Each structure stands twice: as structure tokens, then as C-alpha cells.
Amino acid sequence: MFKVPDYQVAGHQAGGGKLGPLVDDSGHFYKPLQSDERGSQELAFYTAFSTDTRIPDHIRKFFPVFHGTKLLEASDGSGLSPHLALEDIVSSRINPCILDAKIGARRWYQQAAEDYLQRCLKKDRETASLELGFRISGLQVHGNKETGVWKPDRTVIQRGSVDETKLTLRKFVSSNPSTDSDIKPDCCFASTVYGGCNGILAQLLVLKSWFEEQTIYHFYSCSVMMVYDKESLQQGKKQGAQIKLVDFAHVIDGKGVIDHNFLGGLCSLIRMISEIVTDPST
């Protein structure tokens, strides 16, 4: 009944003493509750957010539906362990293409502990987060029959430079994604996945409008996940490309100030994606 998901591009995976997520066939995604304060903070966020009447519906749909917590046999068989029961964002898709972008130049906050701060600073200086305002945490793309699934190494992707990140965003909407630098991404899905009135760019702009106003939450170390599948696109099905926010272990009280760290990073991602929509050929 419960199994390890076929598709996971970022976040904690099972193995090496760590628990990974599980899915069932009813469309739920079970995320192991981290045992430290990250677990309690994420649960507190989902609990508060799911009943917060200040969140408009057109924004709420960008968040996974929360179905409470559930004690499950852990992915490593080590016994019962609490999990967050969430909407499974990819289960309904055939061959989903997924990209996880961690938003914000800074992953730490005023109240953060000194050692967490120093670890973040180190990692931030190793990656292009500071320059970009975001970084790609992982992705997978279903290419054509010859190329198959392209799922580049996470650590390579995370340490990508500005230009490499731009290229990865192009490959995500191409039929010929490849690590081979001689193959130029064809961007043949750019207009349908990123563009259009319901495309990813349009959704990101709706999210941006909310972030220009909302002073309720600050989302540190949170990701925008982008999902699409070619089957739905080609068959003109209703389920087009979709964005969802995920990972809320470092959400803190906004205290009447907008989340300028998230907003700035989001604007940077928007700028790059609109560059691709405007000119897919370069």
C-alpha cells in the first residue's frame, strides 16, 4: 500500500539512516516529520496555514493540501514514525518532468542559531544562490526515446553558475535535455510550459503579487516545484504545467513586513523564465 515514490528530485531521500517519503495509491504523499525543531516548525506551519482564512483560494492552490499527520512504518522499516500527510503533486502524471528551485538568496534568519547561520553562509558562497536569489535543487526531464530521462546529479546542479542555471531552465522545457554541452536545448515546450495564460510564468506572477502584499509569513529555505508532463500537454488535457510551494521547516512569522528575501528570489526566477519565453532560440 505504501511505497517509495518513483519521482523525487530534491529533499531528504531514504538511505544512510535517513527516512525518505512514501506515497500511497490514494494520491497522498507522506513526508517523515523531522525529529528536531524543523519537524515541529513544518507541522506548525501546515496546521496554521490550512485554517488561515487570510489566504485567498487562488494562492492556497499553490500549496499542497494538508491531510494531518499519520503514524506509518518508516521507509527503512525501523518502526512506526510520524509523517505529514500531504497532497501528492506528481502521482496523477505520466512521466512527470519536475524542477525544484529553492527560493531566496538567504536561507537563515535573524533568530537562527549561529552554527546554522555559518553552515548556510558556507553553502551559500559555494553555490550561486547569492548571485541568483534562488538555486535549482534538482530536476528530472523526460526527453525523447533516445535520450530517456535526464536527471543530472543534484550537487552539480546546485552548484551551477548563473549561466549554467539559465541553461538548466532551458533544458527543463526541451525534448533533448542532456549533460552534453554540444547539444543545444531545443526549448520546444517553452511556450506551452512556461508561456501562455495558465503557464508557469503566469502562475509565478500571481504568486509574486501576493508576496508584494502579504506580511504574514516569511518562507526561508522553501522551494517552488514546477511539474508538467508531455502526455497532458500533447493531448491538450486540462492538467497543464503547475507550480507548488514545498518545504516549510523554516517558515517564520512575518511580523508586518513582506518576505523580501523570497520575493527578490522569485522575481529573479521570473526574469529568467520570461527571457526564455520571449526568446526561446538563444
Added chain:
Amino acid sequence: MFKVPDYQVAGHQAGGGKLGPLVDDSGHFYKPLQSDERGSQELAFYTAFSTDTRIPDHIRKFFPVFHGTKLLEASDGSGLSPHLALEDIVSSRINPCILDAKIGARRWYQQAAEDYLQRCLKKDRETASLELGFRISGLQVHGNKETGVWKPDRTVIQRGSVDETKLTLRKFVSSNPSTDSDIKPDCCFASTVYGGCNGILAQLLVLKSWFEEQTIYHFYSCSVMMVYDKESLQQGKKQGAQIKLVDFAHVIDGKGVIDHNFLGGLCSLIRMISEIVTDPST
């Protein structure tokens, strides 16, 4: 011919071995060129920017006009010293009210030296910059006859909390500014200074649109200066409230990425000012 300006709310002031700026009666403001790389970076910025054809006129007007450099007898009489010759933003005003807001949660950048980084981190954690995405560096307000000029202590203002910063933004457009916490700012100039189709909020929104697009420069540790005077407002003169960007000693190449650090902080300032325009009474 050259004199110490009557009005300066932030930046290096003459004294303690440091050179301060000078003004003359032809509307020029002379800023001493700092002897280290900050001086050469600021000069490089003004030189490049003043001839950069990619900058539209409606954005260029937010920057002081650059008139080259000039060797002047330093403010402390220590001999000839190079100065940047700039447009004097306040000289044409009678009793100007001035607010200097340093924009961006982060004042350092990837390439910054380790000791500069550590100094910034320390100061950033002492102030509300990280929370706010900006901080007020200094201000002065001409109140009514009883209150006179209100020019609170810089270090107190810089270390203001989120709520204190909101209050200071209210006092800036009030006829009764005071450090006395029992006196509620009347915000009687909010609608004419911040609001209106040519007010500060409208100007900040124009600037924001440019920052959502431009990937030429990243402006670290740069300030938005806001200036107005009651005489012009009351006489319905053309010269209304005005914003100018100042301090370019830490401007670096944008390398094809938007300046998400500046943009995020600018959006935070915009959000707070629009709160005051929408509801001046709270």
C-alpha cells in the same frame, strides 16, 4: 565659495580625521573621493552610468547628475583632495525634509572580502535590515514653529525595530515629529508627499519596474533619498517630493541577473509607505 552643506542626514561627515562633503552656490555637491577602492568604485560607477545608453531617461532622473571630478581644498583644510562633482539635491529647497533609506537586507556580495563581510554581518544583526530589507540611515524633518527641526540621533534611528521604522516613516510626513512617544504623528503630509500621481510612492513604483527588468548593475549599500519641503507643497509649486538614489561605492556588475537584494528591500519600503498612504490615521 565652497561650504559645508547645511543639510546632511547620512554618510561621512567632516570631523574626526574624515573629510565631509562641500557645496557651492551653483547647485553642485562635492563628495570627497574615498581613498580606498570604495572611491574608485564610485567614480567608475558614475563614469559608466553617465554615458550608459541603456538607461532610460525616466530612470536616469532618479540619479544625481554627474559633473566629473574636481580637486578641492578639503573640508578640514588639509590640502587639495579629489571630489566627485554631483548635482546638489537639496540646495534649491527651503527647509528641506530629508530621509535616507539604505536599501537591501544584505550589504555585502559574493566577491566581498571576508573582513568586510563579517563587519556587515555584525551590523546587519544589530539593526533591523535583515527583517526589513532596508534601514533608515538618517533623517530630518522641519516640524511646526514649536517643534522646530527634528533630527533624531542616527545610531538610534539605524537600530530602530520594525515598528519604530514604520513610526519614523510616519513622522517624516508629519507636522509634529518628535522623539516623544506620547505624541502621535499626524501624517498630515502623507497624501501629498507619499501619495498622488507624482508622489514618492509613484516614483518608487517606477523605480521598482526598472529593477524587475534591469540586469546591468547590482546596487549594494546604496540609498534612496527622499526630499520635500513644505513651502513648495503649500505654494503648489512644481517641485514636489522627490527620490534620488545615492552612494555607489559598492555597485557591481549584474551579470545578467536582476538585483533581487535591492528589489526585495525596495518592495518592503513600498509596502510600508503604501500602508501609510492607505491609512494615515493608524
